[in-house]
Amino acid sequence: MSFERRALLASPTAPAQAAAAELADSAEWVDAEEADVVIALGGDGFMLQTLHAMLERRKPTVPVFGMNLGTVGFLMNEWRYHGLDARLERAKAFKVTPLMMTATGIDGRVHQLPAINEVSLLRETRQTAKLEVTVNDRVVLPELACDGILVATPAGSTAYNLSAQGPILPLGSALLALTPISPFRPRRWRGAILPDKARIAIRVLDAAKRPVSAVADQREIRDIAQVDVCMDRARELTLLFDPEHALDDRITMEQFIG
Known part of the structure; x- marks a missing residue:
């Protein structure tokens, strides 16, 4: 996948804001309303807030690639500063129906x-x-x-x-x-x-x-x-994951965690 217009959204927490500052100069970021992919920095709670905001703006078709700067990060990928272009190209898309x-x-x-x-x-x-x-x-x-x-x-x-x-x-x-x-x-x-x-x-x-x-x-x-x-079904959302941390595999593996 290749996404030209990217939006950067970050949780108000200190780690997420610091990560956003690191990424700020790595690309020409656009407003979420104009983006064809959203990069979300934070935890699962922030990811849910981001997805709900997209539903309210009637933009559910824009995919979201999250990076975990929170606690559990079940809906997020690992935070890494480098290699975002390559990660987006390799990302696996998952449809989520609310x-x-x-x-x-x-x-x-x-x-x-x-x-x-x-x-x-x-x-x-x-x-x-x-x-x-x-x-x-x-x-x-x-x-x-x-x-x-x-x-x-x-x-x-x-x-x-x-x-x-x-x-x-x-x-x-x-x-x-x-x-x-x-x-x-x-x-x-x-x-x-x-x-x-x-x-x-x-x-x-x-x-x-x-x-x-x-x-x-x-x-x-x-x-x-x-x-x-x-x-x-009229408002399906799309989440992007690194192939090695795909959402379907995470859900499956939760059955084997004690």
Whole structure:
């Protein structure tokens, strides 16, 4: 791959800003609106912020090559100052399809937000959340008592979903993980793996007494009555990785980490 117009974006952290200063004179950088590739410096959180900004600007087709100046850096490549041209030419592209969350508040207001990793519902108070779960218009759980529940994409299955003991989904598997968070009843339900064409609806039972918030990656809507989740295939994103650190291999290898 060859990219002439490049944009450089960096997290406000000191390491990312220092790296950006090193790269500043290595190329003629353009604004993200004009770029045909984005170089993102930071951690996974900054990568998610960058991708969400691209969705908001309706620029999801512009690929992003991230370099890790954060902590985990699962969605990032290794930070190196030299050889960026060669790395971009050899980079392997991965398509990531976001979820679309439609959250209806108890006040009737409707909020639509994309999620690249997961959509999660979380109890707001000490009281257990009670949720009704519907898949493709069929009620599959009339009442789930829990701390919450999440819907994760393959790209996000190694994040919050894995911490909640959900399954790791291979990239390209065309699956979603539906994972409960600290389920109380039914006590033995550990979640489900669904086709990514599934339409998932989660209704909050007794929302006034047992308030629940909905979170699409990093953006939260409080006091919701219902959340509907589906894949947003019209807004696929492209991430670029060094061949030796490709995203599909990282997700696979997470299954063997103790």
